Amino acid sequence: MRLCQREGASCGACCGLYNRADPSRPAVRAELHRRTRALQDVPRTPGAFRAAARALESSAPAPLFPSVRVCALLGFLDAGETRIGCLAHPAVTGGPDLRDCGVYDASVCETFLCPSFSWLSEEEAAIAEEATGDFHLYGLVVTDVPFLQAVLAAVADGAGARVERRHLADARFRGALRRLLALKEELAPGSEGLFGAFSAGPGGDERPRRIDYAAIDRDRSRYDAILTCAGADPLSGNDLDRLEAEVTRRLDAAVAAFPA
Ligand code: SF4
Numbered sequence: 614m615r616l617c618q619r620e621g622a623s624c625g626a627c628c629g630l631y632n633r634a635d636p637s638r639p640a641v642r643a644e645l646h647r648r649t650r651a652l653q654d655v656p657r658t659p660g661a662f663r664a665a666a667r668a669l670e671s672s673a674p675a676p677l678f679p680s681v682r683v684c685a686l687l688g689f690l691d692a693g694e695t696r697i698g699c700l701a702h703p704a705v706t707g708g709p710d711l712r713d714c715g716v717y718d719a720s721v722c723e724t725f726l727c728p729s730f731s732w733l734s735e736e737e738a739a740i741a742e743e744a745t746g747d748f749h750l751y752g753l754v755v756t757d758v759p760f761l762q763a764v765l766a767a768v769a770d771g772a773g774a775r776v777e778r779r780h781l782a783d784a785r786f787r788g789a790l791r792r793l794l795a796l797k798e799e800l801a802p803g804s805e806g807l808f809g810a811f812s813a814g815p816g817g818d819e820r821p822r823r824i825d826y827a828a829i830d831r832d833r834s835r836y837d838a839i840l841t842c843a844g845a846d847p848l849s850g851n852d853l854d855r856l857e858a859e860v861t862r863r864l865d866a867a868v869a870a871f872p873a
């Protein structure tokens with residue numbers, strides 16, 4: 614299964630793409646643009662690339678999770694700035710493998726497979742690709758398997774049928790599913806839901822989150838799995854009732870648009 618570079622979407626989450634206080638699309642895009650511009654004329658040698666990477670790091674936004682590295686060699690692969698990937702990869706440099714100049718070394722970059730490779734089916738990956746269709750939302754969704762699976766299960770529950778890749782051929786349903794998945798990039802600024810059902814611990818480590826319904830004196834939501842991944846607990850910065858209503862509204866729209 615291919616997850617990092619698919620025909621219609623690309624991901625750079627494990628290179629630290631979202632590990633910053635402001636992971637919004639404009640902010641992430643601006644940083645990728647800055648790196649790509651800075652590296653485009655750098656000689657394809659280890660010394661020059663390493664120096665350029667360190668210079669980019671010194672002026673980069675601070676990471677939200679200090680224990681998760683952010684690599685300055687992730688950038689745009691195309692002039693239209695639609696696809697992201699490693700600017701040090703031999704397929705991009707035209708020959709030399711310069712990935713040792715990043716925050717890991719080339720062997721780590723070459724062999725790393727994130728947990729989504731084990732947890733996602735090819736069908737689910739294709740649905741994520743076709744429903745999102747760009748680097749920002751795709752990366753958020755494909756690396757949050759519980760969120761994607763909870764969304765697909767909720768749509769299936771309402772529609773009475775499993776969501777399959779062929780259903781994405783229906784533009785109305787595809788748009789409605791994208792709106793539902795796009796909750797991931799419309800959360801409150803700094804929301805922990807951007808990183809799935811985890812929050813940053815005091816040492817920058819990842820800690821599982823759960824919604825403490827008793828503390829806010831209400832029953833468990835029927836969409837708890839989606840809301841937990843999206844970060845709807847009081848500490849996340851999102852309003853639970855508002856987010857639950859938004860989940861319900863977008864879910865109803867996806868179910869109504871489900872192809873017969
Ligand atoms: S987070 Fe996973 S899918 Fe994304 S680039 Fe890394 S290995 Fe690939």
Ligand code: SF4
Pocket residue numbers: 627628684685686687688698699700701702711712713714715716717722
């Ligand atoms: S060098 Fe490794 S960590 Fe850096 S962008 Fe390339 S693949 Fe990602």
